[in-house]
Amino acid sequence: MTQQKESLITDEMRGVIGKESDSVTYEVDNTGCRQFARAVGYTDPIFFDEAAAKARGYRAIVAPPGFLGHPVMIPGKSAPRGPESLGFQTSLKRVLNGGTDYEYFANVCSGDVLTGTMKISEIAEREGRLGQMLVVSTETTYKDRAGKTVCIMRGGFIRY
Amino acid sequence: MALQPTFEAVKEGDQIPTVTLNCDSQRLVLWAAGSGDYYQIHYDKDFAQATGLPDRITHGALKHAVLGRMLHEWVGEKGRVQRVACQYRGMDMIDKDLIAKGIITAKRTENGQNLVDLEIWTEDPSGQKTTPGTATVALP
Known part of the structure; x- marks a missing residue:
């Protein structure tokens, strides 16, 4: 068994590393x-009650850690999201996070409108329990209306 | 509300209070709606099994959010969670408890802020660390 497994990483994939996505509104x-907050089991009222949030010095109900709003998606109009929108393609159908x-560089609160742009920072290959896998690292920068960066999300997903 | 921890009082090696969340099907559906992640492996058993999984699995990002909640509840009203990072190394199956834990690894002052670094992770009920990570919080 000397045959080498073919690499999953293609030149096309390498070409999308570093390319920035269209911005998505959140x-x-x-x-x-x-x-x-309810889904995570929080009971702190700053995530539920505007008066409680203001009493603690926030401008409005606070977005819990990990919540940067929901993307605005208008059928037929919004730009597609995710690595595929950058031209990333693979025949591996299954996905894991x-x-x-x-x-965070600032608080995120209700009423905020953020724009997020994503780029692929790295594509690696790994042999795991689930077989040959592609590990794709992404970086999404969220900015507020004034253009200030409020949060950077670094993520990675696995295709297998 | 727990006591407000202060930068002066906490020390390396301190373990912070744990948070446990049971991830039953209702919890995972709540999370799907809250996060906008409607991938069927988290709530459709047939779908999950067709992809080769034994059953539905807890969302990775929910584990991340529970780690965030543990930190938020620990830092108190005057503290701030600044960074929460984790890797999804092991799967957590539906209906199991998710136990979030953290230990202080360093204290430092940067730009006038009192920062505390932690090693954080989630465990499954057998004590296996499925989601190791790191975090940074600011304390008064």
């Missing part, structure tokens, strides 16, 4: 903050 609203890293 709306942070009261219901979104509450729904996210590899990791998540949120770094």
Whole structure:
């Protein structure tokens, strides 16, 4: 058995590394903050109650860590999201999330409208329990209306 | 509300209070709606098994969010969670408890901020670390 496995990484894939996506608009609203906070089991009222959030010095209901609003998607109009929109293509159909890293530079609160742009920072290959896998690292930068970076999300997903 | 931890009082090696969340099907559907991640491996058993999984699995990002909640609840009203990073090394199956834990690894002052670094992770009920990570918080 000397035959080498063919690499999953193609020149086309290498070509999309570093390319920036179209920006996606994210709306942070009261219901979104509450729904996210409820799903995680939070009881701190700053995620649910505007008066409580303001009493603690926030401008509005606070977005819990990991919540940067929901993307605005208008059928037929919004730009497609995700690595495929950058031209990343693979025949591997299955997807798993590899990791998540949120770094905050400011508070995110209800009423914020953020724009996120994504780029692929690395594509690696690994042999795992599930067979041959592609590990794709991404970096998404979220900016507020004034253009200030409020959060950088570094993520990775696995195709297998 | 727990006592407000302070930069002066905490020290390397301290373990912070754990948070446990049971990830039953209702929890995973709540999370699907809250996060906008509707991938069927998390709530459709037939779909999950057709992809080769034994059953539905807990969303990675939910594990990340539970780590964020543990940090938020620990830092108190005057603290801030600045960075939460984790890797999804092992799968957590539906209906199991997710146990979030953290230990302080360093204290440092940067740009006048009192920062505390932690090693964080989630465990499954057998004690296996499925989601190792690191975090940084600011304390008063």
